[in-house]
Amino acid sequence: MGTRKRGLITAAVTVVCAVTVLAAPGTAFAAPSPSPSPSASPSSPPAPVSNKELEEVRAKLEKLYHSAAVATDAYNAAEEAVERQSAEIVSLAKKIVKGQERLAELKKRAGAAAAAQYRSGGLPDEAHLMLSDDPGAFLDGAGRVLQGQRATKGLLAEMTRTQQDLELYAKDASAQWQKLEAGRKAKAAAQKKIEKQIKAAEQLESQLEKEEKERLAELEKEAAYAAQTAWLDSGILKDIKGQASEQGRKAVEYASAQLGKPYEWGAEGPMTYDCSGLTSEAWASAGTGIPRTSQEQWKQLERIDIKDMRPGDLIIYNEDASHVALYIGDGAIIHAPRPGRTVTIAGAGSMRILGVVRPDA
Template identity: 45%
Template sequence: MASHRRPKQPSRTRVTVLTTAAAAAVALSANAANAAPSEKLSKDEVKAKVDKLYEQAEQATEKYNGAKEKQQKLQKDISTIQDNVARGQEELNKLRDGLGSLATAQYRSGGIDASVQLFLSSDPDDYLDKASTLDQLSSQQVDALKKIQDKQRELAQERAEATEKLKDLSATRTELGNKKKEVQSKLAEAQRLLNTLSAKEKAQLAEKEQRANRSSTERVELGDAPPASGRAQAAFSAAQTRLGSPYVYGATGPSSFDCSGLTSQAWATAGRPVPRTSQEQWRQLERVDVKDMRPGDLVIYFDDASHVGMYIGDGAIIHAPRPGRTVTIAGAGSMPILGVVRPDA
């Protein structure tokens, strides 16, 4: 009799794997069908986004510049304090040696006073706190002890100040690193967007921007301002020699600049150092009405004072605009003016 074998059934594990794979394939197909292709931004949309990123990068750059300037000042202060402490310690050692010589002479002449022994074996502050013992000392010894105490207090204050400044320096270095990363991130994102454009589109945007600069009519209403001072003229001349230099964040020359790097370097060349950042230029320098500005004055832009240019007359400024651009001339009213300051007031 012929045997009837039942067909072999696939294992449960194999069925599960096949079912899962099939479901995944169906899901991927559905997602592929439903996924809309990413829309390519127009060159004008790219320009708007890039301009915003550059503005944010410049804001971060000025904060970076401020942190860098603070770092340099702290390092200088700390170095000065450390030098003062070293010299003060030498003076203290000499004062102690002098008192020791007094004690030695006293011992040779008939024994050393117990109060002097107390000083030489403990902190002089503890000694001087016991005012009743001062009667046991000679006036020369009292003067020596007071000088030592004053010098010790002075050194303690300077060491405490140095410690605080070192803490501040550490925090400033952290801030500096964070701002640098922020600037680099904004610039990288702007470059990524620009890279989505064709060479033709990039050329069209560059030409459009150049035309806007050449034909800028954003002039400001001016009154009868007196002529620029000799130093203001020298600052303007220094800035003018930098036309065409590339914008580089954090740069103060001689071959590249950011916005406040250009203005601070130009005025330093004229013999009038000004604050490094546009925010500090706005905060520290004397303000004048827009209608009264004259060549050499600094025009501060945006509510946060994150950009600055130098007024050159005829309603125009010279400035370092942004990454990817060079030092150029533009209408003084081509950006929202916060106010005007005069370094040589």
Template identity: 40%
Template sequence: MSGKLLRLVCTAVLAAGAVLAPVPAVAVPEPGGGAAGPGSGSGERSVAELLTELQTLYREAEKATETYNATEERLKRQRAETERLERALARTRLSLRDSRGAAGLLARRQYQSVTGLSPYLRLLLARDPQRALDQGRVIGRLARERAETVGRLTGDEQEADALARRARKALDARLALTERRGKERDEVRERLRAVEELLASLTAGQLAALAELERGDTAEAQEELVASGALGSGGTPPSAAGERAVRYAVEQLGKPYEWGAEGPETYDCSGLTSEAWGAAGTPVPRTSQEQWARLERVPLDELRPGDLVVYFPEATHVALYLGDGMVVQAPRPGARIKVSPIAANPVLGAVRPDPDREPVRRYVPPELPDGAMDGPDGGYAPAAPETSIR
């Protein structure tokens, strides 16, 4: 399915108010892996076929990136949990040492005070029975303190054992996540290498034709989406936090895309949206898939600036709505943060990080710098992409 047809299908579905159905996977030969692979047969394929293949490769790379980002977030939380348990275990061990010291002191005092006479006999033989009773009360209090010390010692030992087990389990989970992150990082690198190999196999004329075809597809999809009425009037102003998120995103225009990056110099798609809303004082999940799953969804005809527009059936791309049918996005490796038509990619839906906040009474959209819309919305250019592999 070509990129144009994919966008038209998406637009038709949105106009009908339905959720985008899964798009059939496009079979893409491995780079260099056969007669149809890049470098051997790219010149025989149409520009539309090359665009479809390139879009598929970028989509696979972004899916892998979002999976990596999700694991990275889990690893951060697991690292914090491991450190918390280690601190708790250290405190418990210190308390256990103090309890053992107190128990030892009581044991020594008890040993030193043993006389072999029962309390009753000592009371009968005492010259001052009242004093003996007072001493008995003191002894009773010491006995209770001893019982409490022994109980505290036992409790500390049990807590220390339980914390030690939890700390070991947390460390094992952390190590497993670290290993998974490494594998997912390798998968992202492999996907991006496939993109680079395809781009390297194309001529300057083919790259220029690809960019022109994509611009035409995006413009047509945008026109149809606007004509369908799915976007509504678009006159609702943002909330105060949404306005701050929009201004943050606009300030990042021109900065490079880098997979897994959260700023301040480079971003991936969800890194930009999560940092924008974090700067606005409303933290949101790190990945596009979690943003789609956990934030409140809003119809496209109710969009207001600051809302997040999510793309593709797997929710693997996200942008921040600017207003008037435009979004701010970090498109793909090789591109820079830019303003794009909302229909630059197949729209899945939209979510709102602050659904309970009222719109501001007066909203003046931020002024866009020159060149804010320059560059390809699909993330590639007539020059080789400057992909950063970490």
């Protein structure tokens, strides 16, 4: 796929449900039927791939795109870490420069104090008192000397603290550089895995004839349809009555405006998105920053019982939290499915639900 602006994909390998799939229980709709396969004749080319074989292809594609989705989350997480570590290194560098400037100033002041002491001849106070023509003036001066000595001690103590701070900053910077290098390696490894999985999926699909690809698309729709129907038949939708918050409404509006835009792993808009790029940007537009990856969204955001779900909440999919979508109400979601697809509306139950999280809990 080539190098991306940011990189990682996400995987809901099941394709978009038909609009009728989003209907509440009790609404009549017909399941899509597979295209009839032409009958073979002795003089015909090899028989077309059977539905069973296409189903195996669909399962393989789902596995490949899921693996790419997991790698996408790893890539996005590594990129976030790299950005965070880079910022920390810049901050430490500024502290080091400021500390060095402070240390130079302290050394200059300490040098001036040492020079002043040298000019006084280094004699003890008793000698200065005996040699002084004005004992009163000497005693006044002696008080100032004591103040100067205390100031010098404070100066030396500050120099020591500044030097220790510089050593600590340097050590922290070294540790951050090591983390940065590890993050870059993790990012490169994730990108390599993403591209490998997507390439394998594309090669697998490229072996199919046009009619077979159409039948494969029908099988994907049927799988999504069956999952959504089972979810609706459970009666879950009658329990989901939550109303969107103001921020949730804004997030849904943002996601709705992205419908039809292409999926691109690691992308955060405005022209292309991956699944968590879409959800994170939708909520950013509503004024709430959330983690960049679907796995971190699952880990860090407050979890909500599915019956309490409301528009704007995020539904996390797959056992490894490798996919995320924005719930928009009436049993439907908006999500960026996978490579080769666009941001679309689908049935909330058309994929394996792990749980629900709420950004503005």
